[in-house]
Amino acid sequence: MTSMSDVPAPRQASRRPTMRDVARLAGVGIKTVSRVVNGEPDVSADTAERVRKAADELQYEPNMHAGNLRRGDGRTHTIGLLVSSVANPFAAQVHRAIERVATERGYAVFATSLEDDPAAERRAITALARRRVDGYVVTPVRDDQSYLQVHLDRGNPMVCIDREPTGIDVDTVVTSNYDSAREAVRHLIAQGHRRIAFLGDLERIQTAQLRRDGYLAELADQGVSPDPALTVLDLHDDTSATAITRRLLTLPDPPTAIFSSQNLVTVGAIRALQQLGAEHDVALVAFDDVESGDLVTPRVTVVAQDPDRIGRLAAERLFARLDGDVSPPRQLVVPTRLVVRGSGEIPGPGRAVATGST
Amino acid sequence: MTSMSDVPAPRQASRRPTMRDVARLAGVGIKTVSRVVNGEPDVSADTAERVRKAADELQYEPNMHAGNLRRGDGRTHTIGLLVSSVANPFAAQVHRAIERVATERGYAVFATSLEDDPAAERRAITALARRRVDGYVVTPVRDDQSYLQVHLDRGNPMVCIDREPTGIDVDTVVTSNYDSAREAVRHLIAQGHRRIAFLGDLERIQTAQLRRDGYLAELADQGVSPDPALTVLDLHDDTSATAITRRLLTLPDPPTAIFSSQNLVTVGAIRALQQLGAEHDVALVAFDDVESGDLVTPRVTVVAQDPDRIGRLAAERLFARLDGDVSPPRQLVVPTRLVVRGSGEIPGPGRAVATGST
DNA sequence: GAATGACCTGACAACGTTGTCGGGCCTCGT
DNA sequence: ACGAGGCCCGACAACGTTGTCAGGTCATTC
Numbered sequence: 001m002t003s004m005s006d007v008p009a010p011r012q013a014s015r016r017p018t019m020r021d022v023a024r025l026a027g028v029g030i031k032t033v034s035r036v037v038n039g040e041p042d043v044s045a046d047t048a049e050r051v052r053k054a055a056d057e058l059q060y061e062p063n064m065h066a067g068n069l070r071r072g073d074g075r076t077h078t079i080g081l082l083v084s085s086v087a088n089p090f091a092a093q094v095h096r097a098i099e100r101v102a103t104e105r106g107y108a109v110f111a112t113s114l115e116d117d118p119a120a121e122r123r124a125i126t127a128l129a130r131r132r133v134d135g136y137v138v139t140p141v142r143d144d145q146s147y148l149q150v151h152l153d154r155g156n157p158m159v160c161i162d163r164e165p166t167g168i169d170v171d172t173v174v175t176s177n178y179d180s181a182r183e184a185v186r187h188l189i190a191q192g193h194r195r196i197a198f199l200g201d202l203e204r205i206q207t208a209q210l211r212r213d214g215y216l217a218e219l220a221d222q223g224v225s226p227d228p229a230l231t232v233l234d235l236h237d238d239t240s241a242t243a244i245t246r247r248l249l250t251l252p253d254p255p256t257a258i259f260s261s262q263n264l265v266t267v268g269a270i271r272a273l274q275q276l277g278a279e280h281d282v283a284l285v286a287f288d289d290v291e292s293g294d295l296v297t298p299r300v301t302v303v304a305q306d307p308d309r310i311g312r313l314a315a316e317r318l319f320a321r322l323d324g325d326v327s328p329p330r331q332l333v334v335p336t337r338l339v340v341r342g343s344g345e346i347p348g349p350g351r352a353v354a355t356g357s358t
Numbered sequence: 359m360t361s362m363s364d365v366p367a368p369r370q371a372s373r374r375p376t377m378r379d380v381a382r383l384a385g386v387g388i389k390t391v392s393r394v395v396n397g398e399p400d401v402s403a404d405t406a407e408r409v410r411k412a413a414d415e416l417q418y419e420p421n422m423h424a425g426n427l428r429r430g431d432g433r434t435h436t437i438g439l440l441v442s443s444v445a446n447p448f449a450a451q452v453h454r455a456i457e458r459v460a461t462e463r464g465y466a467v468f469a470t471s472l473e474d475d476p477a478a479e480r481r482a483i484t485a486l487a488r489r490r491v492d493g494y495v496v497t498p499v500r501d502d503q504s505y506l507q508v509h510l511d512r513g514n515p516m517v518c519i520d521r522e523p524t525g526i527d528v529d530t531v532v533t534s535n536y537d538s539a540r541e542a543v544r545h546l547i548a549q550g551h552r553r554i555a556f557l558g559d560l561e562r563i564q565t566a567q568l569r570r571d572g573y574l575a576e577l578a579d580q581g582v583s584p585d586p587a588l589t590v591l592d593l594h595d596d597t598s599a600t601a602i603t604r605r606l607l608t609l610p611d612p613p614t615a616i617f618s619s620q621n622l623v624t625v626g627a628i629r630a631l632q633q634l635g636a637e638h639d640v641a642l643v644a645f646d647d648v649e650s651g652d653l654v655t656p657r658v659t660v661v662a663q664d665p666d667r668i669g670r671l672a673a674e675r676l677f678a679r680l681d682g683d684v685s686p687p688r689q690l691v692v693p694t695r696l697v698v699r700g701s702g703e704i705p706g707p708g709r710a711v712a713t714g715s716t
Numbered sequence: 717g718a719a720t721g722a723c724c725t726g727a728c729a730a731c732g733t734t735g736t737c738g739g740g741c742c743t744c745g746t
Numbered sequence: 747a748c749g750a751g752g753c754c755c756g757a758c759a760a761c762g763t764t765g766t767c768a769g770g771t772c773a774t775t776c
Binding site: 034035069071099 | 761763764765776
């Protein structure tokens with residue numbers, strides 16, 4: 001009866017209805033529609049009902065942008081997230097945790113992957129600022145963040161994650177990189193290792209430096225003099241890590257243990273160990289949990305980060321600021337968890353004589 | 359000289375400058391500022407220079423929302439992405455591919471994780487519609503998407519990924535679930551297996567059904583009658599998968615091979631195999647590449663999806679629609695790649711007599 | 717019976733930007 | 747000298763919504 005033809009879908013592009021259209025159909029003023037849509041008081045029950053029916057019939061969806069423009073606080077209920085690289089499962093987990101908190105509060109999240117490119121950081125911030133996000137969660141990639149101060153001054157809070165920012169004083173949520181690296185190395189030394197190789201990410205990445213510093217500090221503390229030949233930096237993917245690890249292991253005086261300080265690098269190291277059949281002879285402790293790290297043989301001992309907690313804390317800090325918290329910025333350090341699985345407990349040469357020595 | 363104190367940062371919250379402010383400072387009309395900011399012609403070189411300097415001095419950032427509101431096409435240069443679950447590395451990869459294409463075109467991406475919750479799908483769409491995204495990339499979760507037709511009619515294109523939508527006719531980009539499942543099973547049968555277990559995801563998920571259908575069809579085609587006891591559905595995480603796999607393997611007449619049809623389920627299956635020391639005796643082929651699947655022993659043979667290609671194709675389709683493409687919706691099927699690594703080549707009982715039998 | 721106040725409603729301006737349009741100036745051709 | 751046309755520029759309305767405010771109706775109170 002009502003259908004005029006039997007094509008499955010009405011193809012004509014309908015104009016998007018506005019409050020004006022709803023008002024006309026319901027026979028009320030436009031402001032009354034606004035009141036109903038926003039649940040404001042002072043609308044009689046049956047007027048409200050009429051408006052709701054009209055809105056329903058037109059499939060009206062309010063335009064948040066128009067509303068935010070006029071509204072006093074100008075909030076867009078949107079936050080921006082800058083993540084180092086989506087390739088990294090760590091970042092994906094953080095993203096998810098943040099998104100969950102945001103959704104609960106009616107916020108939407110713009111996520112951008114920087115792929116560790118400093119230029120991308122600026123570009124992303126500009127794009128977000130033009131879209132008037134209320135706040136930012138940033139993984140610093142450039143070596144100076146002072147250019148972000150203006151956004152803080154304008155009332156848009158910011159929380160940095162994973163790495164400490166430079167040039168601005170904001171809430172940060174980071175992993176205990178230095179201490180956890182020390183713990184990993186301490187663990188290996190306790191198994192009797194002295195020649196411990198370090199496999200590090202790009203040196204310009206702060207966490208890579210901190211983990212290396214922790215590595216060196218723990219060696220020093222335990223009276224082990226580090227062999228520069230065993231400290232490798234600037235690895236960023238599994239292929240290069242495999243190559244380097246192979247070279248280290250075929251050295252005249254090879255390491256008896258490896259501390260791998262990043263996810264993909266660990267994968268590369270494991271592959272190299274397997275290729276040389278050394279996986280049961282050379283100990284391995286990895287920073288950051290490697291997916292299904294308990295499936296490989298031997299199972300991988302790791303210092304596991306807690307990306308879910310990092311994301312949640314960052315989001316909570318950001319929303320606290322948006323809610324008006326003006327207390328001094330906090331530096332939150334999220335501890336890691338040493339997960340003992342086997343690869344890190346392969347004994348070193350010092351083990352046999354450990355009790356007798358020193 | 360110019361600094362009045364030595365606090366590091368000017369704490370006072372500055373009002374955000376508008377075009378009006380820039381215009382006043384540059385001594386020009388507001389429309390002229392608009393012209394300069396948008397690179398429109400008909401502004402003299404030195405006026406433009408003055409405007410640029412003023413904008414710079416005030417650190418002016420144009421308000422895209424206000425612009426979009428007034429602008430003819432009303433485009434927000436924003437797209438929405440609904441992903442099944444961020445926990446899944448597959449989704450993370452897709453997300454990244456889409457984001458890359460979008461960023462190239464000056465688009466920002468709202469990503470929402472549905473965690474396979476049907477209610478979340480509707481909520482997310484509403485939130486995106488109110489923010490007036492230009493288009494959608496959707497992983498269907500509900501069993502009916504016809505409620506989305508209205509957005510199509512209003513000129514907001516949509517591309518579905520991973521699963522076919524129901525009730526709407528839009529571009530889709532999916533993996534060759536059925537055919538690839540058949541290929542996996544064919545591979546196992548070729549190794550001499552007859553008792554092949556199937557481990558499936560939640561039955562309400564379409565891809566899970568397709569993979570099971572492929573599994574059953576290939577068995578039938580090869581004259582193998584399926585044992586219902588070996589077909590398990592509704593697994594969704596590694597823990598339950600481990601439990602089920604253990605039970606299957608301790609059956610009086612256990613399977614000699616396993617086809618695991620989802621990522622996390624595969625992890626659970628591998629764990630069970632290892633726990634029972636059966637990883638070298640029972641063959642395993644998995645759907646969807648499992649991260650570091652070539653690190654475990656034996657290395658895992660998989661039918662690998664191509665999430666990067668899926669994401670890229672989806673984004674390209676969406677932008678083509680936004681650019682005015684009105685050709686009939688396309689169904690793009692992205693093939694998988696059989697990656698032979700070892701676990702799938704463990705011979706079955708039929709193998710020894712394979713040449714003599716039939 | 718008039719004043720009070722609670723309740724309900726819509727006209728109007730404003731948010732920050734862009735489309736439209738008209739006007740001033742200058743150059744050029746006649 | 748004058749009109750045509752190109753270049754530059756700004757006043758004004760409009761996008762879709764919400765804040766403000768004034769006004770109308772009705773029951774209650776003295």
